[in-house]
Amino acid sequence: MDDKSVKTGVIFALAAYSMWGIAPMYFKLLTSVPALEIVMHRIVWSVLVLCLLLIFRKKFNQVFKAIRDPKIIATLAISGLLLAMNWLVFIWAVNNDKMLDASLGYFINPLFNVLLARFFLKESLTRLQLLAVFVALAGVAFLIFSYGQLPWIALILATSFSIYGLLRKKVTVDSMPGLLIESCIMLPFALLYWLIIDTSSGNMLANSPDLNITLMLAGVVTTAPLLCFTAAARRIRYTTLGFFQYIGPSLMFLLAVIHYQEPLDATRVITFVCVWSGLFIYVYDSLRVYRKSKRII
Numbered sequence: 458m459d460d461k462s463v464k465t466g467v468i469f470a471l472a473a474y475s476m477w478g479i480a481p482m483y484f485k486l487l488t489s490v491p492a493l494e495i496v497m498h499r500i501v502w503s504v505l506v507l508c509l510l511l512i513f514r515k516k517f518n519q520v521f522k523a524i525r526d527p528k529i530i531a532t533l534a535i536s537g538l539l540l541a542m543n544w545l546v547f548i549w550a551v552n553n554d555k556m557l558d559a560s561l562g563y564f565i566n567p568l569f570n571v572l573l574a575r576f577f578l579k580e581s582l583t584r585l586q587l588l589a590v591f592v593a594l595a596g597v598a599f600l601i602f603s604y605g606q607l608p609w610i611a612l613i614l615a616t617s618f619s620i621y622g623l624l625r626k627k628v629t630v631d632s633m634p635g636l637l638i639e640s641c642i643m644l645p646f647a648l649l650y651w652l653i654i655d656t657s658s659g660n661m662l663a664n665s666p667d668l669n670i671t672l673m674l675a676g677v678v679t680t681a682p683l684l685c686f687t688a689a690a691r692r693i694r695y696t697t698l699g700f701f702q703y704i705g706p707s708l709m710f711l712l713a714v715i716h717y718q719e720p721l722d723a724t725r726v727i728t729f730v731c732v733w734s735g736l737f738i739y740v741y742d743s744l745r746v747y748r749k750s751k752r753i754i
Contacts, residue, residue, distance in 0.1 A: 466692025478708025502676025562614030596731025
């Protein structure tokens with residue numbers, strides 16, 4: 458893999474995770490719209506955008522090939538449900554001033570991936586990886602002990618996206634055709650919601666042009682970072698790509714504290730410090746293992 462290709466991959470990775478990190482600014486424009494309705498628009502317009510992209514790239518045959526396999530359809534139906542749940546909780550959190558909880562969930566997510574890899578993919582864990590998970594979970598436990606309640610937003614976001622990633626890892630379908638199939642499986646429910654539920658913004662003929670354009674952009678907001686992610690994944694090592702994933706929750710954290718001025722009390726600071734410490738240990742160990750493997754090669 459040449460240097461130019463790697464540099465291009467790094468640019469795409471930065472773009473993907475930066476877009477995911479600032480996505481809350483888009484959803485903040487839709488605080489007047491119920492979270493479930495935003496998810497509905499996200500599904501509907503994503504289907505349209507993905508269809509156009511796959512036709513343009515002449516890759517629709519991958520969709521037809523995948524839908525012939527009942528096992529793939531069943532797996533993508535489950536992963537689609539998890540994705541919709543993740544979207545719903547994330548959008549609700551952002552629009553109810555819970556962005557710090559959302560960023561905590563995505564900071565925890567890589568460590569949940571480590572646990573799932575251990576139990577479901579039978580991947581062995583190093584002592585440092587186990588320590589990283591323990592330190593992060595200690596921070597979550599401290600938050601539970603201090604407030605007397607589960608940080609449910611962070612835990613739902615972390616677990617749903619971790620299980621989603623595990624399921625997609627087991628399915629032999631590229632990300633874009635897979636996302637289209639997932640979205641198409643959710644589409645009837647989204648359209649049914651649109652027809653039955655009566656909301657102030659549900660009738661697009663009665664909305665302002667600005668609101669309609671913002672709602673329709675949900676398809677672009679969903680697919681643009683995914684396109685950059687897949688472009689990056691083709692050009693740089695997957696291990697390297699993993700280190701960029703902390704850009705997203707970091708930007709969310711900064712937006713929540715600096716721009717939207719969500720309260721950051723001492724308890725949350727301690728929790729974040731524990732999670733960041735766990736991530737630091739995890740990244741250090743990953744780099745150590747990577748360098749060791751390079752020396753062997």
